[in-house]
Amino acid sequence: MAFERVRTEEQRKIRIQQIKDASVKLFDEEPFHEITLAKIAQETSFTRGNLYKYISSKEEIFLLVTMDEILSLKDDLKAALDQDMTTDIAAFARTWASVVGQHPRFLQLTSLLFTVIERNATLEKLVPFKNEFAEAMYELTGILKETFPSWDETTIQKFIQSQLHYAIGLYPNTSPSDIQKQAVEESVMAYVFPDFTEEFAEFIEYTVRYLQEKQDKVQ
Template sequence: MKFQRARSEEQKQDRIQEILNASSIIYDTAGYEGLNFTAISEYTKFTRPNLYKYFKTKEEIILLILNQDLKSWIAKLSKSFVINKLYSIQEIGEIWTETLMEYERLIELHAILYTTIEKNVTVEALAEFEKASIENNEMISSLVRQLFPKADMENIANFIYAAFTLAFGLYPMCKLSDLQIEAIKLSGSIYTPPDFKKTYLASLYQLMYCLEHSIQIK
């Protein structure tokens, strides 16, 4: 089928979503290294030149995938709580962690967001991602404010920052490649990768306790 140029903004958005859908599938099966414009063109009706009309690099595609994944996780997390019901720190932590672990790609990509992804995009694409991040942050802040009604906005912001930083920093330590595992064995090291859920929850409970009791470092 011959490729037809998008004539309207709606058609353009449909094309972009088609690229995102294909890229998501390719990433989930082939990983970050396996995602490229050649693979996308083989999976869709887009030629490589046509892909460049929408995205300059694969990292610009990944930014949009990240944004969609984050929105999806926040929506699922929000629906997991009943409005006006009081939850214990343990209950909130379990729900938070369980839903986050369902979005492994979100954690995986955020772990390399600042060091790899954001270094290979245009300033315009990054600015749009930052705008979307502001909206996402407002949604998650609103949810945390409902769960911890006594907490002030500064403590809520610090909690969200710490909870995300913990997840995205811990993940690479827990998900080692075959090469890394083999190297550990050959070195004679007794290092054992930590269990993500157990380790994350232990620290998340502490962060939530501090948030609940307004404990902060001055």
């Protein structure tokens, strides 16, 4: 695409979206550490100089991409959950795990978010990201409050944090690379890589039952 000077805010948003789309394409095709601004510029047909008019680092781009993934997951969870699933915790667990499992890019990015992306982002870009993240979590809290009306905010926050931490740890073990698969096959390990949705649903059900029991004792 030929580069044209941006004259309106709408045009700037279009350029940012083009940069994000190019970054996502690369992210889906190669390891994060191999993605460079030069590759992103080439994917968009921008020069690196033109790219720097909109972003200053790879991490800045992927903060934006990560937020898109967070918002997409939040919207899908809201659409999938019934308003009150207190009496059918197993169904809630299966639904939650299934929806999260349908967002592998979210899982990949959040596994990098706290250890790589945020650590290499500027404060100027990280603060707005944190604010938007907090707003998304506030909306998710509301969704969970409708699903489990008896839960207080502390219980909801414990659930959100627990499931996120577990998902981040579980996902890499359920999506091995070809070389990891081959290494297991050629080693003496009798190991079967777990299914993400199945394992995650089991964890979610255990966690919800534990939190529900604690909540019931308080009331």
